[in-house]
Amino acid sequence: MEDFYDVVVIGAGFGGSAAAKKCADAGLKTLMIERSENVGDKVISGLTIPIYGFLFGPDFIRDGNPPFERPTDGIINYIIYDIDAGDMDIDDTLRVPRPFSPVVTFGYNTYCKPFCEWQARKAVDAGSELRTSTTVVDIIKDNGMVSGVVLEDGSRIRSKIVIDAEGSQGILAVKAGIRKKYPPEAISLADTYDYVMDKKDLDRILGYSLRFCWGWDEQKIAPPLGHGNGLMVWPYRNSVHFMQDHCLRLDGNKVPNLKKRFQEYHDNITTKLPLWKEEIAPRCHVRARMWEGFEIYVGLDPELKKMSNHDDGIILIGDAAGLESTELCDGVPAAWFSADIAADVAIEAIRAGNTRKDFLKKYDDRIKDHPIIQWSISSRNRYNLRYAQEKHDKRLLKKYVHYAWGMGQLTHSLTPILKMTFRFIKKDPAIVTKWIKMYFRYYQNWLHESYDYTESRNRIIDPGRPKTGEAVFKILVGGQDLILKILAPIIKLLAIPAFYLSIIANPAMKILLPVMRPVYKILRVPLSPLGNWLSDKVVRFVDRADPSLFEVTPGQSIISQKGSINLKKD
């Protein structure tokens, strides 16, 4: 007998579980199918999830307590012209300044496995079923209509809708004729090392910042400019990730010998970059090495971008839909956004009794209308680094890096971020309170490793802690929440023109940036003692504060009764 579900989700990675959770919450009979033995076993990544993923992603992530390795305050770029001569520039202008940092962040670093497990548990708690160690080998089509999946043992599972969250290779979507295999120049292979390091050393040496290395191709300290993501270093809690990635094919049809190249870049940077050679190398040892590819340039090719993301009875999300971003090489936010949209459309379609392509087109419309997805998959900054190399112009390289991964980011990311902000405020102005609480809750979570399903969520709070900060927080945030609620009708109205006016934010930034840059440079030195003092005070407050202060739903700090659910078997 064939099993029947409302929704079958292929893959329990970042996108799959988010979609399954929403469908299950809506009362749909939902099944996630995952090929690995444990959820997250096969998900390999960087990984910094940029802040917009949390602000505008699924509610349960924003309002919950996921596992983090470290908040990150921004990027320090090493622009290397001659590594042997020590000729390099540093651009560290894309960082959240103190006192906002480290509580207000640029993003959060995390390992994929615990994060994906956390999400899958949430989906299972919501009522979704999960089958691990199960590979989907095909999609069932009846007269062109997708009506379920085929498993490796030949058994069939039927569903009203399939949500395909199989990741970047898209083997099933290619097999079903919904999408085509990507050309190798659109794919970047990432070689990743995981180094263990003492937290105290990490706090001192890398702190909260990511390090990106850019250099002339002949320096051989990073993959060729614009032919991949580059070379990056991520600080985690007690470890560092080192990642370099390189497109599978270069101009002129050339397929590089990646094993040789990666070895060369890795050896050069770890033995020549002073930060690594002098500070990191003596204090770390390698724990893991792995690799995985991602679709770095799919959004830049009109033909590839045009490929379908839905068909009769099926919706593709995340990497499977070609949504990996070329801007920051962050695919998780888009996986979450698309999962959220796909679940909404699936719920609507099932309720309407129409799961055909004409109805599911809503999904594509909403993806196309998503300011952050569209900006992040089609930004040309990374690709343009090729021109800097061609001209071999230092100023050009510095300019491109600044524009993409320095303060210049604001000239192209501000409009989409503001648009999303006002879109959310228009729906519910009180979201601002949830955002603020999220920053504080997440920061406390990182300090105490107290994410959902861990015992430390129930830690004893010092009854003798100073309470003034808590009272101030309650008054400020509570007062603000009250005002937002009272003025909600007016704020909702104002959010409409603000949304449309956001369009001028990017061009305005272009004019303002030349003024902002020197002002920021001058002010940051004298203001830094004050910023540091205030920031330390906030951190001390968050460290000791009653966690319920930062909860969105009271009582969330209680450990889930299903905390011991075994995700290993179905």
Place this chain on the structure above:
Amino acid sequence: MIKTHDDFPGVEWIDGTGDFIRVNSSKCTGCGNCMKVCLGDCWEIVDQKAQIKTLATCMECASCWYVCDAGAVDFSWPKGGTGYRSDWG
């Protein structure tokens, strides 16, 4: 059975994958692209045809499949619950 490899710490390979990558020799042009992009050293060229040397160090990235212009590499996933796994990705 679970296997590890000295060159790739922190990764485990669970036995029983089956032949999830196959080569169609009649289509293979022997260009060696699959070998060039494979970080697990899984490929070799014998008599001007690509052959899989081992799948024991394959991280299932599908790079060999992407770079095969001739369409000679048939890539699918290993049997559920087998193949590589890591806690550090």
